[in-house]
Amino acid sequence: MNTYTYPKSRELFMRAAKVIPGGVYGHLGPAEGCFMPIDAYPLFSSRAEGSYFWDVDGNRFIDYMCAYGPNILGYNDPDVDAAVKAQMKDGNCVSFPTAKMVELGELMVDTVDMADWAFFAKNGGDTTMFAIMIARAATGRSKIVLTRGGYHGVAPWTQKAGHPGVTAEDIANNLYVEFGDYEGLERLFAENRGKIACYMATPYHHPVFEPNRLPPDGYWKKVRELCTREGVVLAIDDVRCGFRLDVRGSDAHYGFEADIECFCKALANGWNISSVCGKEWLKEAAGSVMYTGSYWLSAVPIAAAIACITKMRKIDSAKVCTEKGKKLTSGLVEAGKKHGYELRISGEPAMWFMDMANDPNFDLHQAWVSECVRRGVFFTNHHNQFINAALSDEDIAFTLEVADEAFAAVSKDGPASARKGR
């Protein structure tokens, strides 16, 4: 199997670095994206289709990051894109919303189990911020409880003390608890009785760098009861998991009902729209918060969301992705075993996390991932991966072949740290 090189990506990066901070910033960039070693990775894509993207050097990749979640049906899904094209003819960003907004509101309420209403914005971070504001407006309380290692966007309150641009005041109302620690949460609520507006968490724990954790048995049921008892709004950040585990919402998937649920990534197959859904008792509060943006009610992404939800329901994309995820991950584990490595899979199969046993400094893992990338399978090092519904059995077979060869390459050369002799 040939391994890839990326001269055009490098060239473009040098141009980018002159006019854009960091060249490519954020999670799509080499620093946050943990591209290690950098020479194994492309830096720019030129086109995408189904489960693939092609980089600017013409190399094809099976994309297991799915744009970090938005790609749920396959890139350029024909049904979603047809709805987009039709809407573009009629207009997009206008001084009034269209009937499509109402249609999408109705569809969300019909689709998401907990939803009595739906609100639309652009990014995931818009929705988590709004959820907190609604909870504060409804309860008249200031404090919020978050889980350690949870990700809710980049607004100052979601970041950490001591990070660039973040002041102590930005995070002064935050309290933190371990995900899954019910007793810890109960204690925090008791110590701050009457002061906590909201408990915000992802449906299961999917941090970077460490094995992902499903909720312990009975956790959400107890948390639901506790929040109701203490008058705390239970807000589920379903930005990453939403629709991938269950089209009815990930709270429904785990058998409970959130007060507020935040959606983004898979909502419109990559078109820019996010949504907050809520219970009836929070509808007034949601309406009272001044919250809007230039593009939030633009019609094209709304049309895309309608088409995407309709198709996700029709093909049961969550089930499809879960089944494909199980098949792929069990094959990856087998490939590792064959070469004497224990690849560990955690989290949900449709968006699994992987790392290796006996690899405390990640050297083996980074070496193996880089060998996969060089052969056309785009995994990322320390973030969960994603499955999309267009992934075919042939794609899975090809991935397993690459995984096997990559393990063989690692066995031969040893991990990066040893190989480079540094």
Place this chain on the structure above:
Amino acid sequence: MVDQVTLARVNLFAVLRTLEGLPGHDEETRKIANGKREVIQFTVGGVGKARLAVGNGGIEFMPGGGGATINLWFPNAAALNAMFAGTGNPIPIKGLTKIAYLKGPFTTLTDRLTHYLRAKPELLKDAAYRRANAELSLYTAFYALSEIANNDPDGKVNAARMADGGILISTSGGPAVSVVATGGKLETKKGRAPENRARMVFASLDDAGALIRGELSAYMAIGTGQVALGGYTPIIDHMNKILGLVPRYLS
């Protein structure tokens, strides 16, 4: 915000300590280092003590107090910082006759260090100067990093997040330092430490110099491969947040 105690520790345990490497680059310094041995002790109220031994062919920095031929006393951090900023003088409490040494050879040493650390564009055209600047700045910056991690409020919260273990900072074919975290406290050691779990490797000493001088963006350098990261990434992430605070104290 610059914390005065942190700044004093940076001046004492990072900047002054960097004098150790100066004889390797500078003829004038070598002459002084080959002269009669003097041990200068710095005692700074609320900060700590350190000694600098100059002579017998080298310069040695020793954290903590002990025997000395010249004693310099500073009532507090601000007084030491004033001396480093060139706006204050130390109070010698022993060896008043040694004032001539302080005004002469010792001032020459600090001036020579400043010459190499405060790079000017025209000086950087010279390869030997560039090498000296990069190497000495690398040591100063990473010694400073540990002081900031252990003392500055923002440094401390970031250091507290670091798992135990070390990060190797190396330059291909050039100097290396290790930053080792233990229980949320950092220590910078010269060379490779056995505790290292992650690495930050500069493609060249020139790249390291450019990055520390602020001419090369760290994020860009990761993309171009001028800095290669690897291993247990979370500790590098946290360390980089502290590295971002270093210019506050060294500019």
